Amino acid sequence: MNREHTDVAVVGAGIVGCLVAREIVARAPEASVLLLDRDTVGAGASRRSAGLHCPRGATERVRRMTAYSQDYYAELKHNAPELPIHAVPMSVVASPVNASRVHEIYLDSAELTPVDPSEDRAGAPDLRLPEHARIWECRGAQYADVYALVRDLTRELRARVTLREGVHVDTMRAVGHTDPGREPDVGGVELALGTGETVTADRVVLAPGPWLAEPAWRESLAPLGARVKKIVALHVERVPTRTDRAVVFHDEDAFLLPLHASGHWLFSYTCTTWDVDPDDLAGGLSADDVDQARASLRRHAPALAEHRVSGRVFCDAYSPTGEPQVRALGDGRVVFAGAANGSGYRLAPAIAAEAADLLDLSSIPPHA
């Protein structure tokens, strides 16, 4: 049986795992990094993501993570303008009772500017606004084709990390150190792969997206209390114009997003179906999904709700606190990074930075 050793193994090559690997090679260029995915890169929740970055956070930590991530993506785009990250003008709609909360959660840099609802400037077609609705224009929003972004970023990463796609991690267990070139005094983590190979790593980052219940880590993650919730978004077959804006309906945590790059609108609403298995969601939209989504869309933009139905269905991991979870597990050699509550694209850079902080990368010795 083949046995391989690496300084750090990152399990899961979605947007989170990809940015974790990127962060590690930036901080520790000498480190050997193995990035593993049971599928092709980006093919999990990242592939289905609406990819909206909205400059807000419900808590102080999430606002910090939002600001950090917004700057990170802006720099990425600045350095590589061809990346599929698109600035989008955005409006926020809320009932008057929620106006102060809106001001609390949006970043100062969003520069919320009130708009007179009678001017019909929310920016999307056929909107129905709640009575006395308040509207603000907001700066700093963007959306990405997250799948394409992950593939673009991994193309660059391939020169720096060992990327293994189609390789399932079957089991994970702590072992004594097995790197033949190192003193046998430090522990490691052994990953048994679906290919029959075994890899040992000094440190492991788990970035499994909604695959929290995989046998290899189900028990280790159970104390975190994260759960998996279904996410449904409708596609509205109407071509957005250049002046159309994303509209966030704060009261219902829903949004309309003009996907200029794909030529249609997307409507996301809050689905409340919990404890789903990502491997059971390949069947597409159910009649219930369509009913719920349409009912929500009718409240905001009735004309759009009558278009022929299409959309995307998947799921994401949610934490008990509403904040992403970045935690060292057990003796600290394994770090979990995820449970970002349907915001894993927009917070991924900050999640990756927090994960790298927990890895003690400075102790990795230079390799011969």
Ligand SMILES: Cc1cc2nc3c(=O)[nH]c(=O)nc-3n(C[C@H](O)[C@H](O)[C@H](O)COP(=O)(O)OP(=O)(O)OC[C@H]3O[C@@H](n4cnc5c(N)ncnc54)[C@H](O)[C@@H]3O)c2cc1C
């Ligand atoms: C419909 C929808 C809309 C969304 N909209 C937004 C949005 O507008 N804005 C936003 O910020 N977020 C949004 N999200 C959430 C966001 O997409 C996710 O939070 C994010 O993609 C999670 O990234 P990840 O890398 O943690 O997980 P994933 O992309 O799921 O990656 C995890 C990877 O782990 C791999 N894996 C799992 N188990 C194993 C194993 N045993 N061995 C090896 N590999 C394994 C999987 O194959 C997968 O590729 C949305 C999600 C959905 C589903």
